[in-house]
Amino acid sequence: MQxxxxxxxAIQNGAVTITGDDVKHIVRVxxxxxxxxxxxxxxxxxxxxxxxxxxxxxxxxxxxxxxLADTAEPRVxxxxxxxxxxxxxxxLIVQKGTEVGISRFVPLEMARCIVQYDQxxxxxxxxxxxxxxKEAAEQAHRTLIPSVGIGMTLKQLVGNLDGFDLVLVPxxxxxxxxxxxxxxxxPDVGHICVVIGPEGGISEAEIETALAAGAIPVTLGPRxxxxxxxxxxxxxxxxxxxxEMGG
Amino acid sequence: MQxxxxxxxAIQNGAVTITGDDVKHIVRVxxxxxxxxxxxxxxxxxxxxxxxxxxxxxxxxxxxxxxLADTAEPRVxxxxxxxxxxxxxxxLIVQKGTEVGISRFVPLEMARCIVQYDQxxxxxxxxxxxxxxKEAAEQAHRTLIPSVGIGMTLKQLVGNLDGFDLVLVPxxxxxxxxxxxxxxxxPDVGHICVVIGPEGGISEAEIETALAAGAIPVTLGPRxxxxxxxxxxxxxxxxxxxxEMGG
Numbered sequence: 001m002q003x004x005x006x007x008x009x010a011i012q013n014g015a016v017t018i019t020g021d022d023v024k025h026i027v028r029v030x031x032x033x034x035x036x037x038x039x040x041x042x043x044x045x046x047x048x049x050x051x052x053x054x055x056x057x058x059x060x061x062x063x064x065x066x067x068l069a070d071t072a073e074p075r076v077x078x079x080x081x082x083x084x085x086x087x088x089x090x091x092l093i094v095q096k097g098t099e100v101g102i103s104r105f106v107p108l109e110m111a112r113c114i115v116q117y118d119q120x121x122x123x124x125x126x127x128x129x130x131x132x133x134k135e136a137a138e139q140a141h142r143t144l145i146p147s148v149g150i151g152m153t154l155k156q157l158v159g160n161l162d163g164f165d166l167v168l169v170p171x172x173x174x175x176x177x178x179x180x181x182x183x184x185x186x187p188d189v190g191h192i193c194v195v196i197g198p199e200g201g202i203s204e205a206e207i208e209t210a211l212a213a214g215a216i217p218v219t220l221g222p223r224x225x226x227x228x229x230x231x232x233x234x235x236x237x238x239x240x241x242x243x244e245m246g247g
Numbered sequence: 248m249q250x251x252x253x254x255x256x257a258i259q260n261g262a263v264t265i266t267g268d269d270v271k272h273i274v275r276v277x278x279x280x281x282x283x284x285x286x287x288x289x290x291x292x293x294x295x296x297x298x299x300x301x302x303x304x305x306x307x308x309x310x311x312x313x314x315l316a317d318t319a320e321p322r323v324x325x326x327x328x329x330x331x332x333x334x335x336x337x338x339l340i341v342q343k344g345t346e347v348g349i350s351r352f353v354p355l356e357m358a359r360c361i362v363q364y365d366q367x368x369x370x371x372x373x374x375x376x377x378x379x380x381k382e383a384a385e386q387a388h389r390t391l392i393p394s395v396g397i398g399m400t401l402k403q404l405v406g407n408l409d410g411f412d413l414v415l416v417p418x419x420x421x422x423x424x425x426x427x428x429x430x431x432x433x434p435d436v437g438h439i440c441v442v443i444g445p446e447g448g449i450s451e452a453e454i455e456t457a458l459a460a461g462a463i464p465v466t467l468g469p470r471x472x473x474x475x476x477x478x479x480x481x482x483x484x485x486x487x488x489x490x491e492m493g494g
Contacts (some may be wrong), residue, residue, distance in 0.1 A: 142470060
């Protein structure tokens, strides 16, 4: 069944009002009619079965039939702090990371980033990534839209790690301690931060900064993953470890 | 250290002859000189430390200093039989799948494929995918270049499953049996085939065909992965399970 995200305020007294691009999708693309059903999520974790009642050019209104059990959100929250990559790779990272189950993305300015973080483009790019996250969340049947945070430096990040039970840094220089070993040592984590370096990797000074803040460098094995692959693979392995990847 | 793949025949009597695009990369891009070292892999599992001796416009010759221990190939071989996706998604699948550790890709013609498999373009496309696999293998520090097979139908695939210890079919319709459960039930598998449907999914008739051939449908959890994401995520979880993702 088709799924749409709305703002929490769009749900009131058992009725849902859908606006924006989704109206066009429902009315013109799918040519739905009153009486047909969709799933509506409020983006903060609730999903509802909704019967459409009024379909107009500007808005679509529906009636909530029942609240659905939330099953698609992993019980472990994963934040991906991603060293800003080149070109449009961050688009891929946000899309694939959302599918796999990441809850939050933080673009990270790091020493070896090839692109400079442009403050003026900040707002526009975050809007773009947030839109990609919304569409990927709909497609993946998630009930939460991952948030894309404001770009920050590693120093700023390590000053804000209080909410995390575990901070992992996949690092080519770490040869001994593996991802699985560390995850198995921490079976009850609720919120994990994964820090991924940009194309050029993480500098030694950055590893020192992360270590001093309690982060744990880990190896993902002998194959070297690209920056746009490492975060989603780490997230998939975390979900697998906690039984969220089927089983 | 820079890595290059050569044909096995290019290694003779302790000397390596590098030809083709890699010559330009060594001589013009990296401006390497005699006495400098690179790693050369023969693409079938052997890696050598090589000191460059002669650098010309057409070929670069080097001397083998030592054979390196093969550590980057996963002990489980994974074949990805991928329902042919739209556009250039197969490029992404081959690149990311190679990074994660897949050994072989088989493009699959399936009932719900949106693109028709074009026999005339077959050769050109396989060459393209094979090139992507080679470049990704170099970057990921693999010693084996994954092979890209000739496109086949599911019927043809199921007639050729003898070499596999386990055939997994991630399938939206499977709600009970999870990937982890099945992998844990088969701890000693040597060669796994993963069958991924195209954008439109796997048809019920195809699931019946796969089941009859001994394949096991599994769920990857409640989040619905896109066709280009499912194979690499499954491969990453297989590698994680057998201790190949930093274990």
